[in-house]
Amino acid sequence: MANVNVSLQVLPSVKEENLYEVVDRVIEYIKSSGVKYEVGPMETTMEGELDQLLEIVKEAQNICVKAGAPRVVSMVKIDYKPEGVTMEEKIYKYKK
Amino acid sequence: MANVNVSLQVLPSVKEENLYEVVDRVIEYIKSSGVKYEVGPMETTMEGELDQLLEIVKEAQNICVKAGAPRVVSMVKIDYKPEGVTMEEKIYKYKK
Amino acid sequence: MANVNVSLQVLPSVKEENLYEVVDRVIEYIKSSGVKYEVGPMETTMEGELDQLLEIVKEAQNICVKAGAPRVVSMVKIDYKPEGVTMEEKIYKYKK
Amino acid sequence: MANVNVSLQVLPSVKEENLYEVVDRVIEYIKSSGVKYEVGPMETTMEGELDQLLEIVKEAQNICVKAGAPRVVSMVKIDYKPEGVTMEEKIYKYKK
Numbered sequence A, B, C, D: 001m002a003n004v005n006v007s008l009q010v011l012p013s014v015k016e017e018n019l020y021e022v023v024d025r026v027i028e029y030i031k032s033s034g035v036k037y038e039v040g041p042m043e044t045t046m047e048g049e050l051d052q053l054l055e056i057v058k059e060a061q062n063i064c065v066k067a068g069a070p071r072v073v074s075m076v077k078i079d080y081k082p083e084g085v086t087m088e089e090k091i092y093k094y095k096k
Helices: A016-033 A050-066 A088-094 B016-033 B050-066 B088-094 C016-033 C050-066 C088-094 D016-033 D050-066 D088-094
Strands: A004-012 A036-039 A044-048 A072-080 B004-012 B036-039 B044-048 B072-080 C004-012 C036-039 C044-048 C072-080 D004-012 D036-039 D044-048 D072-080
Touching (some): A004 A016, A016 A036, A016 A044, A016 D088, A050 A072, A050 B050, A050 B072, A088 D016, B004 B050, B016 C088, B044 B050, B088 C016, C004 C016, C004 C050, C016 C050, C044 C050, C072 D050, D004 D016, D004 D050, D016 D044, D050 D072
Antiparallel strands (some): A004 A044, B004 B044, B004 B072, B036 B044, C004 C072, D004 D044
């Protein structure tokens, strides 16, 4: 199965001043998962098998709840091609 | 595990005149899955266990590819609460 | 200028128990604007000129702030065709 | 009026092999607008006044049409705070 891209933005229902702290825990978890990822200002994009990336998306909900959010709304984007998609092919031209 | 809501919008890379045909196949598949769902103008919202709904999201990619799309971009929204979320609580006031 | 579709989901940073109340104010405002709209479980879709719809999206931010949200994250989807797009062409098959 | 963040992902209805070319034109236009921006693998995030950023979002539709797309679906995220939001506050910890 080829690698694809999945972007995740979590919006946990916590006080505004605690938002980044909860988001940081989700990013920490993504890092610990070992998948390739890139943190952006509005979402973190991951690269890997769709199965694994959707597992991470699912677990991210629990992480927000454990961090104190009674509710979580997430925005997930999937960029899927049977032969694979890379983050690199999309951003190499714009790297600073 | 309580039911939650997941919205799915698929954007298969097909000719514009074939777009609705491919989207229809995805909606047909959602219908066949047995989960509660509601078709909207920009996305279809489902209600069920997060695991099952993410499986449907995953399979939707394959359906688009089988229908002729070399690539699929999907927008997925998750509304998650440990004790459950319903579509009804969000739209009952606005039903015509 | 032809009509297009714009979907809006606002996620105001308020206590979870006050969320629907703030969202209701935004929907009330959309209703008062006179554009065609349809409330869904995860977003409200509007039909009109892109200019007018983006003005509504902008004003929705202020409405959330006035309703007590120190911050608002919004998800906006635009479905644009120079000759126009309707909600009806996308959902007539699925109306109950 | 304080600066806020708006992310834009355009999905023009063009052949898959022409997709990046059309997206590049939109990024070129964003660059020419003079706003602060950051290109990511799934969206470009901009920083500026909401008015100006929504104007750019609007013009991006035309750019895709001029580049040959009969239809464009766009995903737009707004992160709004009356006192302003920066991209930097969200990503400084993750810069490589």
